[in-house]
Amino acid sequence: MTQSGWRKPTPELLQAERFAEVGEQLTIPKTRAIVATKKVAAAIGLKSQDLLLLDTFGAVTQPQDWERGRRPIVWASNHFLMEQTGFSLATLRRHVRRLCEVGVISMKDSPNGKRWGRRDADGVIVEAYGFDLAPMAARAEEFEALYKHLQAERALCASLRNAITVTRRMIRAKIEKALDAGLRGPWANLQDVFRELLEGLPARSERAGGLESYLDRIKAFSASVEQSFEMAFDWPAESDAEHTTAASRRSMKTTNMKPTSLENDPHILTTNEPNSVISNRFETKHTAAVVPERRRTEPVERLEEVDLDISWSTHGTKRGSDIDIPMLMASCPHFAEMARSTQGYMRDWNDVHRAAAALRPIVGISEDAWNVANKVLGPAVAAASIALILDKSTNGEVKSPGGYLRGLVERAQIGELHLDRSFYGRLNAAGT
Secondary structure (H helix, E strand, O other), rough: OOOOOOOOOOOOHHHHHOOOOOOOOOOHHHHHHHHHHHOOHHHHHHHHHHHHHHHHHHHHOOHHOOOOOOOEEEEEOHHHHHHHHOHHHHHHHHHHHHHHHOOOEEEOOOOOOHHHEEOOOOOEEEEEEEEHHHHHHHHHHHHOOOOOHHHEEEEEHHHHHHHHHHHHHHHHHHHHHHHHHOOOOOHHHHHHHHHHHOOOOOOOOOOOHHHHHHHHHHHHHHHHHHHHOOOOHOOOOOHHHHHHHHHHHHHHHHHOOOOOOOOOOEEEEEEEOOOOOOOOOOOOOOOOOOHHHHHHHOOHHHHHHHHHHEEEEEEEEEOOOOHHHHHHHHHOHHHHHHHHHHOOOOOHHHHHHHHHHHHHHHHOOOOHHHHHHHHOOOOHHHHHHHHHHHHHHHHHOOHEEEEHHHHHHHHHHOOOHHHHHHHHHEEEEEEO
């Protein structure tokens, strides 16, 4: 094989020559042709070093070479190309071969196998032999259409992965809630099936078809979990089920066993006890004793420095909740993105509170309103409220963030605040 090569014809090389003939009949700017090719490089089988060589070829050509009736031919020597790219001769030949076989360049060989060319006084190529870039001009529209298709598929895949994540978190929350609360139902079996589903979680490179198939499976399983969750409230808790009346069932369903819509307000605690809470749950299952309001002596400004403990209280019974930090972040993606960019990874509710305090001015919440919210709601619920308000205001659902926070505080004071419902509603909406 000589410098430019008298090569054995292959179907790929012949196809590249046909593309070059088509490109000669078009006027495609150099930038458009090269950018279109680079955008779909991975999809058509090119690697990063191939693109480096392609850029080197493009830099040698001139704008008039890409006009109709002309061909952008490069006759640079191997020594020049090796110097520009840092390739060895064998590596250079390998990348040239790949560019030809993919169909983005063609080879125009001289009778003696040498690469050479000359231009006239206006810089127009009169005669040249070497690397012909005309196939890129011929395929510019094809590559642009392919890039739009790839963008649409990436967006679809991202949407499907998000739906899978939300559905997966909802399933885990329901199963954990049922097991923690001791609800009747096949929860151990459902947990095993869920574990098997997670083992088959699609890889990051999975295409849209595989993601859609998996989403259908996990949504069908989610429906089974939801059905079992609802049926659990129709079963009496006592062994003498046959003596339980329909009225008592309805009463039990609405008062004793409703996990996410408790009648009483959430009772938020701030504690300086040495046994700090290490759970990331929005409400913990095991709580410290309720501290009377008059004994809270720490100023609001220091709430960031204490461990945050949240508990629900209903008729003297403590219940765990399935609203944890991952679910908070999933239901409030705008807050999650801004919090992580400013504060880093959210390890616990202290980090969430710090992030909320930092983002509070951006939301439009005054310092006074923030201090009142911390005092009435407690630091963790106040932080969760900021997350909710930030996302709702970003989506245009809330016009007055300060007024919305005051409304939450007022509802808490009269015993009508059920903030977990808002997070569940947003997760359900995101999963549809």
